[in-house]
Amino acid sequence: MTAAVGTLGGSCLWSHPELGLRAVLDAAGSVRLGAPGQDQATLVPLVEVTATGHGRLWSGERFIETAIGARLTYRDHDTVRDANRERTTIRLADPETGLVAEVSLETAVGAGFLRSRVRLVNEGEAPLRLESVSTLTLGGIADADGGLDGLTLHWADNDWLAECRWREAPLREHLVPLSRFAHGHEGRGCFERFSQGSWSTGRHLPIGALTDRSGRSWLWQIESSAGWRYETGEREGAAYLALFGPDDAHHQWRHTLAPGEDFRTVPAVLVRGAAGGLDTAFGELTDHRRLIRRDHPDHRALPVIYNDYMNTLMGDPTTEKLLPLVEAAARAGxxxxxxxxxWYDDDAQGWWDAVGAWEPARGRFPGGIQEVLDAIRGHGMVPGLWLEPEVVGVRSPLARTLPPEAFFRRGGLRVTEHGRHHLDLRHPAARAHLDAVVDRLAGEWGVGYLKLDYNINIGPGTENGPESPGAGLLGHHRAHLDWMAGLLDRHPGLVLENCGSGGLRMDYAQLAVAQLQSTSDQQDPLRYPPVAAAAATAVAPEQAAVWAYPQPDDTADRIAFTLTGALLGRIHLSGFLDRMSDEQFDLVRSAIRVYKDIRPEIAEARPFWPLGLPGWEDAWIAHGLRGRDSTYLAVWRRQRPGAPESRALTLSHLRGVDLRPEVLQPATADATAEWDAVLGTLTVRLPRTDTAVLLRLGAPV
Structure with a gap:
């Protein structure tokens, strides 16, 4: 098995050979997680908890070294196994408060990842006001020499139109040596990243990594739509990692745990790449993402999606405008x-602050919206609609007819943001309203695809009685996920796309339920490549929807450029295809044929980046997928001063293999690719800037 549970005769309660981890019981009864051979002093308690009246033993910016965490001692543990998974639960108890922590450590057979979640139970006699709870802690992270100097920190900034921007720096740039021997204490700071408000990825991705000089890596992911934070810092000459859901300091989250009540943290996952650096670790994380998500046929079929919005109708659909696009989209594939x-906009003042009823606009569809939906079906396509379910415009009748308790409130006042109110899906009236809407669209109208958008950041959350805003936000999001799962239970063939102004809610709480993720709202095709190339760091490739919006005034190079970026994920085709020349349209149709040929392998492939994770201004960008039978590689060359016409890419997993690179897209490319099997390098030449190519490697010579 991948994890083995030891006996109490030794100090090891649990171990995971693939990760090189073990849970150690010390003489005082504390349980700590770390790598074998590490000094016990470098490790941190398995669970860290702050509560009002029970803070930290060493004050600062860190959320470790908590008083409760230090008091939690071992009670018992057990392991449950089935054919594919193994879950060990370690139980700890605090004798002072009566708080019990049940730590669930779950993995799969042969897997290089560990998923953790913590359940707290108050077995004491008094309420406990929680302010932070760790989901996973790990200590003793060090380079081969046992220190921090060889560790590199990786994190991803995220913003509207500029998602998945990975950065790296030596860990020592953020955790400088402090001459601990002179002070007798650790520092008070750490490197941290956290979310703010209801856009879980509005600032950063809930993912980070540490790598060392030998290529080993630690990669982590927090699975929360309602607040998350991670920190890494120095402890006794090694690095530690602590992963959290929402907390009081960053998210206004407080949770009163009455006697007999329990609380469950958001899940988090840890990946170890023993060799191969981040590529190997992201491959393991991709496997994990596929394992935890709800099964759905869309993950295997990968249908080509046309959406009328981006650089095309831009929120102004009518029957007259749509029918030519429907016909052209079908012909393109x-x-x-x-x-x-x-599609619902019949308001003279505009739809933004009037949404909520989700009824078709008669002025836009004189013959009814069913005329367009029938035309879509008549051309052999599944009809889809855009919906922003969690909001109600301030001018919508729903803002007056739904009860006040069905909306987010703070200080007794209904929250308003950018002309919208926010529904609280814990309230039965809010859920009944949205159930009726979707059952009408998916049931009566036969809509098979819903793009669920989310275009406001509502702030820290909602107060329902004495609850804190952050607790209200967590409660709403858990109800939101349950609502989405209910839709799929009632409409099993329905496909749900998760969109948050592009990629501003790109987390695996959402993506464990939704089938697709919008990666960006970026409308400049020359700015999209770093987002498209890095999307697989945040989303499994078959869930990563990338816009491809060729236009009739584009050159052949520009059409190929925008299409190529979507071919290793999920195509979100757009553009005025109906206005294209035959030659232009053939370029689109050819790219779609290529996609349909390779998509069976996308659903099982692992991503890699032969030039490293892309920088925002990089001239050359490359993203690949290692499939079952072939390796696929998308390469972009953008116009940047001094950029060469060719670039060598190292494909170490193919070193020593005789193969012939094949240009798949564009069909008329003048790109060249030369393979050196001895060195394992592929030299790609793109003679013109702002061009791209998709290659397949795997055909024998």
């Missing part, structure tokens, strides 16, 4: 046609 925002 689309299998789903989505009518995006505006």
């Amino acid at each position: 689309a299998e789903v046609f989505v009518i995006d925002a505006g």
